[in-house]
Amino acid sequence: MNKHRFYILAIIVGVFCAAYFIYVGQLDDCSVASTNQVSYQFPNPELTTYNMGLYLDINTRTLYGTTIIDTINTCGKAMDELYFTAYPNAFRNKSETPAPDNAYYCGFNEGWLRIDSIKVNGSKVEYQEEGVLIKTQLPSALLPDKSIKVEMAWKAKIPKLAYRYGSKAGVYILGNFYPTLNVLSNGHWQNSYNFSFANPFCFHVANYIVNINLPETYNMVSTGTTISILAEDKGRTIYWVKADKVRDFCLVVMHDYQESSRQIEGWNIKCYVPSNNIDISSRVVEQSGQIVDYYSTTLGPYPYPDFKVTFVPIKGFHGMRYSGLILLGEEFLNLGYDKQKKEFIMAREIAYQWCYTMVGTDQLRESWLGEGLANWLAYKYMQNNLGYSAPDINNQQGVTLSKQLQESHLSWEYYSTANDGGEAFWFGLEQELGEEMVIKVLRSYLADYKFKIASTRDLLAIIEKEAHKDMDYYFDKWF
Numbered sequence: 024m025n026k027h028r029f030y031i032l033a034i035i036v037g038v039f040c041a042a043y044f045i046y047v048g049q050l051d052d053c054s055v056a057s058t059n060q061v062s063y064q065f066p067n068p069e070l071t072t073y074n075m076g077l078y079l080d081i082n083t084r085t086l087y088g089t090t091i092i093d094t095i096n097t098c099g100k101a102m103d104e105l106y107f108t109a110y111p112n113a114f115r116n117k118s119e120t121p122a123p124d125n126a127y128y129c130g131f132n133e134g135w136l137r138i139d140s141i142k143v144n145g146s147k148v149e150y151q152e153e154g155v156l157i158k159t160q161l162p163s164a165l166l167p168d169k170s171i172k173v174e175m176a177w178k179a180k181i182p183k184l185a186y187r188y189g190s191k192a193g194v195y196i197l198g199n200f201y202p203t204l205n206v207l208s209n210g211h212w213q214n215s216y217n218f219s220f221a222n223p224f225c226f227h228v229a230n231y232i233v234n235i236n237l238p239e240t241y242n243m244v245s246t247g248t249t250i251s252i253l254a255e256d257k258g259r260t261i262y263w264v265k266a267d268k269v270r271d272f273c274l275v276v277m278h279d280y281q282e283s284s285r286q287i288e289g290w291n292i293k294c295y296v297p298s299n300n301i302d303i304s305s306r307v308v309e310q311s312g313q314i315v316d317y318y319s320t321t322l323g324p325y326p327y328p329d330f331k332v333t334f335v336p337i338k339g340f341h342g343m344r345y346s347g348l349i350l351l352g353e354e355f356l357n358l359g360y361d362k363q364k365k366e367f368i369m370a371r372e373i374a375y376q377w378c379y380t381m382v383g384t385d386q387l388r389e390s391w392l393g394e395g396l397a398n399w400l401a402y403k404y405m406q407n408n409l410g411y412s413a414p415d416i417n418n419q420q421g422v423t424l425s426k427q428l429q430e431s432h433l434s435w436e437y438y439s440t441a442n443d444g445g446e447a448f449w450f451g452l453e454q455e456l457g458e459e460m461v462i463k464v465l466r467s468y469l470a471d472y473k474f475k476i477a478s479t480r481d482l483l484a485i486i487e488k489e490a491h492k493d494m495d496y497y498f499d500k501w502f
Contacts, residue, residue: 063099064227065207068268068474070095071229075201078236079276084181084190088201092173098207101164105143106207107157108215108224110199111136111179111188121219122186126338134182134189136202142174155217157202175202187343187350191336193241193278196350198343199224199271206476213385220339220434221441224271225385228346228474231266237276244282244295244333245274246346266346268326268474270380273345275333287312290325295333300356307332310366314373317404321462322377323469330376332369341368344375366409370401382469383476390437391424392479395445396465402446403458416447424448424501425479448501455497456490464489 071094078087096102114120114134141148141159150159165171179200185191187198206213206225213225237243239260247266254260266272277295283304284293292312294304311332319325331348334356343350349372355365374397378384384392405411422444431437453461468477468485479502487494 063097063207063209064476065096065098065102066092066094066204066227066229067097068228070097071204071227073201073229073231073233073272075231075272076234076236077274079195079238079241081195081238081241084183084195086179086181086197086200088175088177088179090173090175090177090202092171092175092204094171094173094204096165096167096169096171098210099167100210101166102207103161103164105159105161105173106205106212106214107159107202108155108199108205108226109136109138109152109157109202110155110215110224111181112152112155113217114182114184114188119217121217121339122184122189123339126184126186126189127182128185128191129183132183134180134184136177136179136200138202139176139178140174142172144170144172156214173204177202185336185338187337187340194280194335195274195276196335196337197274197276198345198350200274201272203271208476213387215387216429218428221390221428221431221437222386223428225383225387225476226270227383227476228268228270228380231264231269231272233264233266233272233274235262235264235274236260237262241276241278242280242282243274243276244293244331244348246272246348247327248329266327269346270383271345273348273350275335275348275350277333277335283308285309285312288316288319290315290327291329293329293331295331296356297334297353300334303356307369310369311373313408314370314404315376317408318374318377318400321403322400322465325376326381326473330373342372344372344379346380347376349373349375363405363411367401367405370404371397374400374404377469381474382472383474385476385478386428388427389425389479390428390441391445391448392477392482394441395424395448398442398446399449402450413450414446416450422447422501444501451500452486452497455494460490 074091076089111134117131141150143161146162148159148161150157181190181195183190187196188200189196203226206227215224235243237260239258243262245264246269247264249262250265251263279298280295281298281301282293282295284291285308292308294307296304315325315330327347329347333350334353335350337352341352354360378393378396402413406413422440424444426440464486467489468482483498
């Protein structure tokens with residue numbers, strides 16, 4: 024009898040152990056399972072401020088800058104190095120420039136950023152340049168949870184170039200123009216690199232206070248809100264700008280431009296155009312306000328008091344997005360420009376305020392997260408507000424969305440994956456769950472990762488959470 028009881032007990036214990044290990048194995052294998060592991064992010068978006076002073080010399084096309092970055096070591100361990108992105112150095116050599124040939128309207132013209140000095144916590148540090156990277160080797164380790172003050176003096180050469188960093192016809196387009204502290208995530212630096220297309224960056228949000236000194240005959244538009252303007256006696260004007268929780272700071276300096284503005288649903292919507300195109304600006308303000316309001320109602324409120332649209336001479340892109348500001352190519356000002364294309368591009372560039380500025384992504388490794396969602400949102404705006412039909416997504420089946428930027432050797436290959444494949448993922452998800460559920464997913468995603476950096480894993484986990492079911496059957500088609 025005792026032997027019989029022993030066998031029964033052994034069987035029960037065996038079944039219990041088997042069930043337990045199967046359960047644990049399922050947790051380990053689940054591609055979107057959540058984890059309780061602490062995630063260390065540096066620089067912390069809540070604790071980082073850039074204080075910059077800028078002086079533009081238009082005679083030499085040189086921007087002189089000082090930058091003070093105040094932050095805290097939140098990476099969970101001591102730090103002995105810091106990495107920065109100096110994007111203007113992508114334009115030093117003709118063989119390496121990311122700009123297309125037709126953007127160089129006077130032939131190749133170099134651009135660069137040179138560091139005069141770097142101090143960390145009061146001590147001068149050595150640095151090395153490699154492409155668009157600047158690496159500082161620290162003389163002593165920066166301990167966890169301690170304050171960090173980085174002080175830089177630098178200057179940047181602005182090329183004669185119709186691109187997102189360059190100048191043409193009295194317009195200075197300054198995107199990613201200053202040294203920017205790179206992201207350190209769980210011990211891994213997510214460093215930018217030079218690439219001939221796309222947006223090879225990954226940055227946390229930060230607060231900015233910027234002093235901009237310009238010739239008095241020029242005006243400017245930038246990320247953030249202008250809080251004061253001071254006219255100097257020597258023919259220059261100083262602008263003070265403040266921007267909180269922005270992913271980047273963009274500046275456009277221009278001559279003979281006009282501003283149109285209107286308050287729409289509580290936001291200051293502004294448009295900047297060459298003076299001879301002022302008649303179009305009021306329509307752009309109205310359309311931009313409608314799009315901002317649509318996304319705010321659908322996804323959650325636009326996070327800044329001001330939204331700005333600026334028309335600039337730019338090649339290689341139809342538009343560019345920055346925090347609180349989008350740039351559109353000057354071809355949009357032509358009355359014969361394709362109306363549907365214009366509406367889509369404007370809706371897409373504004374959508375990035377939610378899926379780039381508000382919720383950041385690693386554009387180096389997971390470009391599809393922002394690009395595909397911006398496309399889908401633009402199409403939904405056009406469907407729901409302008410009566411356009413959805414695109415055909417059948418030819419995008421089988422696209423692998425996990426492809427990193429460096430794995431795309433041609434621009435069409437990148438856009439086919441990140442933009443077309445990314446939007447097809449969302450249209451396919453809409454077919455699986457319905458538009459209402461997809462919007463619910465996005466509202467949760469944007470709320471949970473507001474002013475943070477989200478990953479594919481984060482998004483897929485939210486989809487399963489909101490759908491209340493295992494979605495591997497759908498995810499496996501794309502990853």
